[in-house]
């Protein structure tokens with residue numbers, strides 16, 4: 320789904336990210352110092368008191384990581400936001416404070432409800448280019464309403480949820496929305512992917528990046544439908560209310576837009592397709608404003624819903640959808656009315672809670688699935704520069720990472736190992752100019768795995784993506800790792816003074832070419848020279864780990 324970028328800050332710059340306001344709950348911890356470190360033994364990064372276990376999602380505006388509070392063991396989601404955003408003018412790029420951060424923080428600080436994702440802590444170090452929001456972790460991930468392999472925008476049904484599951488989800492969202500609106504918060508981006516499911520199946524509203532506070536907080540803005548802060552549109556077009564699609568009613572926005580988006584969401588859950596769709600934005604807006612609502616027939620529903628939806632339930636569902644997707648915002652159903660609508664009450668038997676599989680077990684979030692050899696002792700954490708956050712490990716190598724320190728720490732580690740000679744130490748310059756974060760991260764993992772656990776060997780093709788041109792030769796004394804072709808290769812590799820041999824290469828399918836494929840030199844069988852072609856030509860991610868024999 321495309322999110323329209325919001326061009327103007329909606330909250331005053333003096334927002335609460337930097338200022339304390341009396342009405343902000345003290346529940347939320349604000350930490351002004353960020354410390355990043357790396358544990359080579361576990362191969363995990365540590366952000367202040369949180370061990371980073373893996374990636375939960377990549378949003379439009381940054382990454383979300385799974386973390387574990389080292390004191391309490393509690394799992395958390397850590398949303399990483401860029402403090403600055405670049406805006407391009409005619410000839411210059413300006414670095415501006417990212418207004419989304421203030422917005423999201425300001426709104427989340429006010430929220431404390433079972434159906435709203437909770438903010439626990441804000442890590443906001445002025446020295447850091449990132450701001451970290453430590454959030455309640457919803458282990459079952461976002462609400463899914465179409466098959467994994469299908470783009471939501473292309474989904475045409477059948478639905479993957481039963482009517483009862485859809486009802487359970489919407490019931491939780493209505494409670495969450497009622498709370499938000501009572502706090503003067505309009506979410507403005509209600510859609511299934513912003514509804515997260517906790518381990519016990521509770522649905523929680525998340526992602527407040529485009530939310531706003533109405534001028535009159537805590538008043539029942541929904542019933543008044545008063546115009547709110549004048550602002551540009553944002554959110555996800557297919558979920559836009561008609562009043563957002565027309566320039567005539569430009570200023571007239573109220574919490575009724577969330578109710579419309581709730582209607583689009585319910586439609587998706589029930590029928591597995593969007594109610595309004597089109598090939599272009601203009602056509603989509605035209606459909607939202609003018610096209611009458613249309614539904615799959617009852618017979619079609621019966622074909623797919625195994626729970627035998629009755630004709631009454633089907634009719635009630637349609638009736639509720641007509642009321643939620645009422646084009647005139649002042650006639651749109653309220654949340655209180657939604658709660659008591661027959662579709663929500665008459666059939667509710669709680670028989671089918673939403674059960675989606677848990678996101679991967681935290682332990683499987685390890686970047687490398689290797690266990691430390693018994694000879695390997697825990698080594699000191701490596702301090703990382705504050706801006707070498709997980710979202711931009713490339714900067715770790717490209718900008719200000721102190722390679723000498725890193726190697727010193729690594730060397731210290733080597734002394735614990737009986738097989739230090741088998742370690743492949745990469746030349747730091749090889750990491751330079753890596754444009755892809757993923758590639759950099761893999762390199763980083765490879766490097767650290769090879770050095771932290773010396774009975775394991777990593778082979779790297781970092782040279783391929785580095786400044787130095789480097790060619791690979793299966794039979795020579797140096798090798799490059801090709802994420803496609805290597806799996807069966809016997810590799811003899813030397814790098815600097817260390818050499819090692821490996822007979823088995825474990826290649827993850829994820830380790831595919833990162834960006835453009837490198838060109839291959841077809842004239843040299845068994846040998847493919849990687850030629851960099853300007854900045855866009857970066858090669859492969861590194862192979863992570865090879866078991867030594």
Ligand SMILES: Nc1ncnc2c1ncn2[C@@H]1O[C@H](COP(=O)(O)OP(=O)(O)OP(=O)(O)O)[C@@H](O)[C@H]1O
Nearest residue numbers: 375376377378379380381383396454455456457526
């Ligand atoms: N609290 C959480 N618990 C579990 N997973 C989460 C949590 N918060 C976010 N995620 C995961 O990270 C993804 C991106 O998060 P989020 O939507 O907040 O980021 P965003 O940059 O605002 O995304 P969007 O592109 O939708 O605007 C989510 O779709 C979800 O998969």
